[in-house]
Amino acid sequence: MAIPGFADTPAAHYYAVIFSGQRTEGDNGYGKMAELMIKTAKQQPGCLGVEAARNPDGFGVTVAYFTDEPAIAAWRDHIQHRGAQKLGKERWYAHYEVRVARVERSYSGPANR
Amino acid sequence: MAIPGFADTPAAHYYAVIFSGQRTEGDNGYGKMAELMIKTAKQQPGCLGVEAARNPDGFGVTVAYFTDEPAIAAWRDHIQHRGAQKLGKERWYAHYEVRVARVERSYSGPANR
Secondary structure (H helix, E strand, C coil): CCCCCCCCCCCCCEEEEEEEEEECCCCCCHHHHHHHHHHHHHHCCCEEEEEEEECCCCEEEEEEEECCHHHHHHHHCCHHHHHHHHHHHHHHEEEEEEEEEEEEEEEEECCCC | CCCCCCCCCCCCCEEEEEEEEEECCCCCCHHHHHHHHHHHHHHCCCEEEEEEEECCCCEEEEEEEECCHHHHHHHHCCHHHHHHHHHHHHHHEEEEEEEEEEEEEEEEECCCC
């Protein structure tokens, strides 16, 4: 069952791309692009969903889930995503970390709904 | 170099515990406990850091990084954390997902600082 805000991921194994970033001051077109990129990512083959949150001080964590490494590589090289990455480096992020991880197991709650 | 808000993680491999959760209405003691749990987690042997963000609608993503599986198990079973987990199920979360993942590689930007 898909629950708003959550990625509807299968049983392990699959992959998580963890993007944590500190935004620069001001929007500078970020909000519109972020919304578009999340929408576009979710439409890519092998994308299992995206979960994202941001603090009022501009620190955010976005996790995109993928079936496998080729799906991650395809999204990394997606032409629109490449454009967003460039602007992210130039304008939107003071610092970011990207970690690619293989999900080993998962559980949910409060009652495994 | 430790940058505020970011976990100062080493080269892969290490582990990420990705906790995404939708909060219930109201604080009900959550804020104080969340702060204490992040502080306590960071002091555990094998914990490499914690990154956390929450949207105004109560959806949040917290990622805790650990050296290995035994360190994850020790934090899961930590007595104070067990108490917080119980309250999380009873009071604080409408829904949550926990995913344990092995970090395969990482990079940072905008300029690998």
